[in-house]
Every structure is written in structure tokens, then in C-alpha cells.
Amino acid sequence: MTSDKPLLEVVDLRVSLNRGVDVVRGVSFNVHAKKVVSIVGESGSGKSMTVRAVMGLPPPLASLSGSIKLNGEELVGASERRLRRLRGSKIGMIFQDPMTALNPVIRVGDLIAEAVRLHNPRMSAKQAMQRAIELLETVAVPQPDVRVRQYSHEFSGGMRQRVMIAMAIANNPDVLIADEPTTALDVTVQAQIIEVLSNLRQMFPVGLVLITHDLGIVAGVADTVVVMYAGKVVETGPVRAIFRGSRHPYTRGLLSCLPSIEQKAGKLVPIPGNPPSLSARPSGCPFRPRCPMARDICSTEEPELRTVDDIETACHFAEELRTFDTSAFQTTAGSA
Amino acid sequence: MASASALSAHAPARSFRLARPALVVGIGILIFWVVVALTVEFWAPYEPLKIVSRKLQPPSFSHWLGTDALGRDVLIRTFYGAQYSLTIAVIVVAASVTIGSVVGALSGFFGGWPDSILMRLVDITLSFPPVLLAMSIAASLGPGVQNTAIAIVVVWWPVYARLMRGQVLDVLSRDHIEAAVAGGASRTRLLLKHILPLSWTPTIISATMDFGQVVLLAASLSFIGLGAKPPTPEWGSMISEGAAHFYSWWIAFGPGLAILSIGLGCNFIGDTLRDMLDPKDE
Numbered sequence: 101m102t103s104d105k106p107l108l109e110v111v112d113l114r115v116s117l118n119r120g121v122d123v124v125r126g127v128s129f130n131v132h133a134k135k136v137v138s139i140v141g142e143s144g145s146g147k148s149m150t151v152r153a154v155m156g157l158p159p160p161l162a163s164l165s166g167s168i169k170l171n172g173e174e175l176v177g178a179s180e181r182r183l184r185r186l187r188g189s190k191i192g193m194i195f196q197d198p199m200t201a202l203n204p205v206i207r208v209g210d211l212i213a214e215a216v217r218l219h220n221p222r223m224s225a226k227q228a229m230q231r232a233i234e235l236l237e238t239v240a241v242p243q244p245d246v247r248v249r250q251y252s253h254e255f256s257g258g259m260r261q262r263v264m265i266a267m268a269i270a271n272n273p274d275v276l277i278a279d280e281p282t283t284a285l286d287v288t289v290q291a292q293i294i295e296v297l298s299n300l301r302q303m304f305p306v307g308l309v310l311i312t313h314d315l316g317i318v319a320g321v322a323d324t325v326v327v328m329y330a331g332k333v334v335e336t337g338p339v340r341a342i343f344r345g346s347r348h349p350y351t352r353g354l355l356s357c358l359p360s361i362e363q364k365a366g367k368l369v370p371i372p373g374n375p376p377s378l379s380a381r382p383s384g385c386p387f388r389p390r391c392p393m394a395r396d397i398c399s400t401e402e403p404e405l406r407t408v409d410d411i412e413t414a415c416h417f418a419e420e421l422r423t424f425d426t427s428a429f430q431t432t433a434g435s436a
Numbered sequence: 437m438a439s440a441s442a443l444s445a446h447a448p449a450r451s452f453r454l455a456r457p458a459l460v461v462g463i464g465i466l467i468f469w470v471v472v473a474l475t476v477e478f479w480a481p482y483e484p485l486k487i488v489s490r491k492l493q494p495p496s497f498s499h500w501l502g503t504d505a506l507g508r509d510v511l512i513r514t515f516y517g518a519q520y521s522l523t524i525a526v527i528v529v530a531a532s533v534t535i536g537s538v539v540g541a542l543s544g545f546f547g548g549w550p551d552s553i554l555m556r557l558v559d560i561t562l563s564f565p566p567v568l569l570a571m572s573i574a575a576s577l578g579p580g581v582q583n584t585a586i587a588i589v590v591v592w593w594p595v596y597a598r599l600m601r602g603q604v605l606d607v608l609s610r611d612h613i614e615a616a617v618a619g620g621a622s623r624t625r626l627l628l629k630h631i632l633p634l635s636w637t638p639t640i641i642s643a644t645m646d647f648g649q650v651v652l653l654a655a656s657l658s659f660i661g662l663g664a665k666p667p668t669p670e671w672g673s674m675i676s677e678g679a680a681h682f683y684s685w686w687i688a689f690g691p692g693l694a695i696l697s698i699g700l701g702c703n704f705i706g707d708t709l710r711d712m713l714d715p716k717d718e
Contacts, residue, residue, distance in 0.1 A: 184622060195611055195618075203612045204634075205633050214621075215619045
């Protein structure tokens with residue numbers, strides 16, 4: 101498999117709920133083998149809805165358009181039967197809260213063995229259990245041969261998340277989607293889980309989609325960053341380029357919410373206001389009401405993604421942003 | 437909450453070791469009646485229909501609960517009545533749980549218009565007073581054991597359908613169900629392996645409690661002449677005879693005590709089970 105051909109190609113994906121509310125409005129991104137794509141954005145920005153659509157699990161009565169290609173195979177409009185075959189074998193998913201995402205009345209070994217056998221029906225129960233033990237070893241669970249006989253409540257949060265990962269990679273998927281995999285965990289455990297995820301790439305050519313709020317994790321493991329706001333991609337590019345020279349005030353705002361070692365005395369700068377509601381989106385640029393540099397054109401024209409230097413950004417004033425000072429948020433916050 | 441529900445599957449194993457007097461008494465009562473029902477034929481000194489003495493004799497050493505209007509031994513007839521009442525209760529509860537659970541689980545799982553139709557049917561059935569509905573069904577079918585059972589099942593299954601549906605909907609919304617779907621589980625597999633094993637608890641508790649209620653309802657139907665035919669030693673019809681001879685209190689006392697003890701025993705067991713299986717109370 102050549103590395104320049106993406107494993108997962110999402111082009112102009114749109115998701116509308118049945119009440120005519122657009123939650124995802126034309127999202128595009130590619131996932132390559134052994135690369136990590138990180139989707140960041142506030143709650144309600146459409147990140148989870150995007151990956152749910154990729155999994156073929158949109159909310160009931162939602163309508164999808166655009167294109168999702170896995171290894172060249174179109175998933176939008178594919179039969180439920182076909183999608184079920186792909187789920188768990190070609191695309192794996194890791195959920196946010198390992199406390200509730202494991203069935204409490206099935207032994208952990210049986211859960212993983214089930215994930216294996218669902219897509220390898222001819223494998224014997226014994227072989228599947230052997231594979232479950234191997235998988236637990238892969239995700240660094242100590243004493244896997246003992247642990248497979250335990251129930252999920254006998255596991256700590258971090259260990260449960262490892263079990264989730266073991267289930268998701270049971271059939272060496274091409275794409276692994278992790279929906280905020282560390283949000284529910286302790287900080288020390290977060291680092292371990294991210295390491296486990298990151299190490300998977302050395303074992304088989306998986307492409308990772310990592311949804312997270314944690315920009316520290318993004319800086320640490322992501323290759324590409326996709327910043328979403330109000331159902332759209334507002335900025336995307338290589339992780340270094342985004343962190344060093346973001347061309348969108350929203351990304352800048354997110355970055356200035358981060359504490360940094362260099363500026364010890366510096367105050368954290370929040371982005372004022374809240375993300376727009378899905379039903380009452382502002383005219384023009386959706387970020388306008390919260391943006392410190394909004395001008396007249398922002399309320400009439402919604403900026404489209406365009407290439408500026410080595411990143412793609414959706415801001416009318418991307419060129420000016422080279423010199424943009426994030427402290428501008430503070431003045432807006434003060435006056436609001 | 438989340439961790440508590442994860443633990444719920446294991447709570448019983450731990451709690452069974454604790455002494456629970458109500459549970460012990462309840463199980464003791466039920467075991468007594470089951471043993472009586474199964475073995476009474478082998479040790480009872482008389483047949484239930486045999487006239488053993490003069491009529492309407494008060495309790496004495498030879499006839500502990502006296503004799504009825506025909507001179508039959510009330511205690512022996514009460515013991516024989518257990519066969520009748522327990523059989524009907526077991527059949528009715530088993531049939532109601534089966535029908536109700538299947539309908540409720542499918543209805544909740546698949547939703548849509550079949551769900552609406554089935555649940556309206558349940559609503560309609562439940563909107564009638566249960567005794568009245570069972571009475572009219574039993575009356576239209578005619579007296580007899582089998583018809584009593586059918587009448588009570590018709591009244592009872594909707595309770596379990598609604599219970600099971602609610603539970604299935606609750607489990608359906610949990611994260612690990614979505615995780616199972618994301619792993620490629622089919623709908624059948626989802627229902628059988630991931631949802632049903634977590635949906636039984638309320639049904640088990642309710643079935644235990646209802647066992648006593650069914651005994652009572654079956655006796656009520658017999659009492660008004662819609663259940664067992666007269667010579668049968670059935671508790672309800674025995675009480676009915678006792679009512680006709682109001683001052684011979686012992687005729688109704690035996691079967692009345694039997695019904696009371698079974699109702700009480702079932703409630704003891706059901707209450708304790710609910711405390712043990714419900715993680716919210718811990």
C-alpha cells in the first residue's frame with residue numbers, strides 16, 4: 101500500500117438532522133496510513149457527528165451527502181449490511197467513557213473474542229480467546245491470561261480504555277477512530293493511553309482519527325490538525341504549521357487558552373461567548389460574534405477554505421493574522 | 437451511577453451471604469406449600485372429597501380445622517388446594533412473562549408503528565380494572581381451570597410487556613450498546629447478547645411478587661363461581677362455601693390463611709430481591 105494514497109477520504113461531507121438542522125456542513129479530510137489526524141473544536145462543532153457518519157452510525161433520520169471513501173470504497177449510501185461488515189473490521193472506534201462503554205455482564209476476554217469472531221466466523225472459540233490474550237498484551241495490560249476471565253468492573257479506567265482499544269483493533273482495522281479517548285481519564289493515564297494508540301502504528305498500517313479537546317495531545321502525536329467550528333472546517337494543515345502560525349482567529353483563540361511554560365505569569369485567555377446554536381447560526385462567518393477582528397464583510401460573506409502558506413484556512417483576513425495578537429481577546433472579553 | 441450499574445450484576449452474589457430474615461421466611465413459606473402440593477397425596481389420611489365426619493364440626497384433635505358443610509376435612513382440603521393454586525400460578529406467571537417479555541422486548545427494540553400498536557393494546561388492557569376484566573373473560577369462556585388461567589394471562593401479560601419495553605429502551609441507550617454496534621454486531625446479536633441479559637431484573641422481581649397476586653386472583657374468580665367447579669378443593673370456592681356458613685368460621689379460615697401466607701411470602705421474597713438487585717438502593 102502506497103502511503104500517498106489515503107486510507108480514508110472524506111469529501112464535502114454534510115449531515116442534516118430531520119428538522120432541517122445542518123450539523124456538518126461540507127467537511128473534507130484525508131487519513132493516511134500510519135498518520136494521525138486530529139479533529140479539534142468545541143462541543144457542538146460537529147466533530148462527533150462527522151466521525152459517526154464515517155462509522156455509518158448517524159443519528160436516526162439524519163441525511164448524509166458528500167463522499168466518504170474507505171480504501172476507495174464509497175460508504176455514503178452503502179447498505180447497512182456492508183457497513184456492518186466494515187465496522188469493527190476495517191474501521192474501529194474507541195469511545196470517550198470506558199466506564200460505560202464496556203458491557204458489565206460479559207467477561208472482558210469474551211468481549212474481545214466476540215469482536216474477533218464477528219468478522220472471522222470460522223475461527224474457534226479457543227483461537228479467538230488466544231487472540232484476545234495477544235491483543236491485551238499488545239495494549240500493555242499486565243497478566244492478560246488472568247485478565248481475560250475478569251469483568252470490566254474489575255478494571256481501572258485506564259485498563260478499561262486499553263480493553264476498548266484491544267476490541268477496536270481486534271481485526272487490524274485500516275482506520276481507527278478515537279472519540280475523546282482520554283477525556284474521562286486521569287492525566288497520568290491519559291499519556292499512557294495516547295502512547296498505546298500511537299504505538300499501534302508501528303504494528304500495522306492504521307490511520308488514526310483522534311478527536312480531542314486536549315491541544316497538548318494534538319501537539320504531541322498528531323500529524324494533521326482539522327479545526328472545526330459550527331459544522332465546518334475552519335482551518336486545517338500540518339500540526340507544526342498550525343501551532344506556529346495559525347491563520348484563523350478561532351484556532352489562535354484555542355491556542356491562547358493553553359497554559360504555557362514560557363509565559364509563567366501570563367494569564368490564560370478564554371474565547372468570549374459560546375459556540376452558535378445549530379438552529380440560529382449568525383450570518384456570514386459563524387465565528388464573527390466572538391471574533392476580535394470581525395469587520396463588515398464578516399457578517400455578509402462566509403469565508404471559504406483557501407490555502408495561505410502551507411495551511412488551509414477560512415478567514416477573510418488570514419494574511420493579516422501573521423501579526424495578530426491574542427491579547428485582543430481580552431479587550432473584547434472586557435468590553436462584552 | 438455509571439459504576440453502580442456496572443456493579444449490579446455482581447451485587448447479588450455478595451448480598452446472598454447476608455442474613456435477610458424476610459427472604460428466609462418468604463422462601464420457607466413457599467417451600468412449605470410446594471412440598472405440601474407435591475406430596476399431600478402420599479401422607480394425607482383422607483381423600484379431599486371424602487366425607488369424614490358430621491357436617492360443620494368445629495376444629496378438634498381429629499379434624500384440626502373442623503369439617504365443612506358436607507362433613508369433609510377442611511385442613512386436608514386446604515392442603516390439596518395448594519396443588520390447584522400453585523399450578524395455576526406457575527402456568528399463568530410463566531405464560532405472562534414469556535408473552536409479555538417477547539412482545540415488550542421486540543416492541544422496544546424495533547420501535548416504529550408495531551411498537552405504537554402493541555403499546556396501545558397494552559394501554560387498553562391496563563386501563564381496565566384487572567379483576568373486572570379477568571372476570572368478564574372467565575365468564576365468557578365458562579368455568580374451569582384452563583379458562584381461569586387463560587383469563588388471568590390475558591389480564592397479566594401487558595404488565596410484563598411494558599416493563600420489558602422500558603428496560604430494553606433504557607439499556608439500548610447505554611454506551612456499550614453503541615460500542616457493540618461500532619464493533620459490527622448485528623441487530624439480532626445486539627438484542628440477544630447485549631440487551632436482554634441486562635433487562636431481566638425488574639421482570640424477575642415483578643414475577644415473584646405477582647405470583648402471590650395470581651394465587652389471589654385465581655381464588656377470587658373461583659370465589660364468585662368462575663373458576664374451579666364446586667367439588668374441587670380450591671381455596672376460592674372453599675372460602676365461598678365458608679361465606680355461606682358464616683358462623684362456622686373455620687371453613688374459610690384454612691384456605692384464607694393459605695392465600696394470605698403465599699401472598700405474604702411472595703412479597704417478602706420480591707421486596708428482598710428488589711433491594712438486592714437494585715443498585716440505586718445501595
